[in-house]
Amino acid sequence: MPPYDRFSRFYDQVMGDRADAANYIRDLIEHHHPRAKTLLEIACGTGGILGRLSESYDVTGLDRSRPMLAIARARLPHIRLFRQDMTGFHIDRRFDAIVCAFDSINHLRRFSDWKQTFRCVAGHLNSSGVFVFDVNTIGKLNRLVEGPPWVAQFGRDLVVIRVNSGRAGVFAWDVKIFEHRKRDDYKLIAETIEETAFAMQRILTALRACFIEVKVFDPEGARPSDRSERLYFVCKARAK
Numbered sequence: 001m002p003p004y005d006r007f008s009r010f011y012d013q014v015m016g017d018r019a020d021a022a023n024y025i026r027d028l029i030e031h032h033h034p035r036a037k038t039l040l041e042i043a044c045g046t047g048g049i050l051g052r053l054s055e056s057y058d059v060t061g062l063d064r065s066r067p068m069l070a071i072a073r074a075r076l077p078h079i080r081l082f083r084q085d086m087t088g089f090h091i092d093r094r095f096d097a098i099v100c101a102f103d104s105i106n107h108l109r110r111f112s113d114w115k116q117t118f119r120c121v122a123g124h125l126n127s128s129g130v131f132v133f134d135v136n137t138i139g140k141l142n143r144l145v146e147g148p149p150w151v152a153q154f155g156r157d158l159v160v161i162r163v164n165s166g167r168a169g170v171f172a173w174d175v176k177i178f179e180h181r182k183r184d185d186y187k188l189i190a191e192t193i194e195e196t197a198f199a200m201q202r203i204l205t206a207l208r209a210c211f212i213e214v215k216v217f218d219p220e221g222a223r224p225s226d227r228s229e230r231l232y233f234v235c236k237a238r239a240k
Helices: 008-015 019-032 048-053 066-075 111-123 138-146 200-208
Strands: 038-042 058-063 080-083 095-100 125-136 150-154 157-165 170-182 185-196 213-217 230-236
Touching: 008 150, 008 157, 019 048, 019 095, 019 125, 019 230, 038 048, 048 058, 058 066, 066 080, 095 111, 111 125, 111 200, 138 157, 138 170, 200 213, 200 230
Parallel strands: 038 058, 038 095, 058 080, 095 125
Antiparallel strands: 125 230, 150 157, 157 170, 170 185, 213 230
16 A cells, blocks of 8 residues: 555644744745746645645645545645656646655655656756755654654544664654544554655765755754754756
């Protein structure tokens, strides 16, 4: 079963309000491409970020998960949404900005797929367009492995998430949801979501092959590194 198919119903509850992430992405776009008007979000999920960005841009979204897109379509019936994979999508237009939020690119296990996504994005940007995306770093994922599981209650449902390390640098988010049915009866919904992290310098090298300018930011204001909690990359398209 594809990732998030079971988890999709609970995704928005667990992720919470995504206003801060949307505002940070908007600030990066406004600083690096203040004239941007059109925007595509790849791996848009349930549309939490896309809906907020639609207040500032003419937006389009795509995702490969049917259940996640179904939620996005119900939430954003006025927005164009496509079921496509970010590694090989094709939309018959170009955009001023393309974004990929909430470490979605970490779900690609092979670095060759990361590079294919970069090439695909570059081909869908207007001249001087920007690509903004974030990643979970190797340091963060290792810290999650070493730390305790994340436990939270939503109403009468309980969510337990533990991150485990596997072979070849793959990290597995072990998600267990205890969905309340009646009285003391709970249904277990379990899903494993895999992520892979790569070194910051390797990502920068691959991006510089596709874009004319690449910058990296630690949103907490520290010097960007593989120890950062999260990294944001801002890439400017070549002239078409």
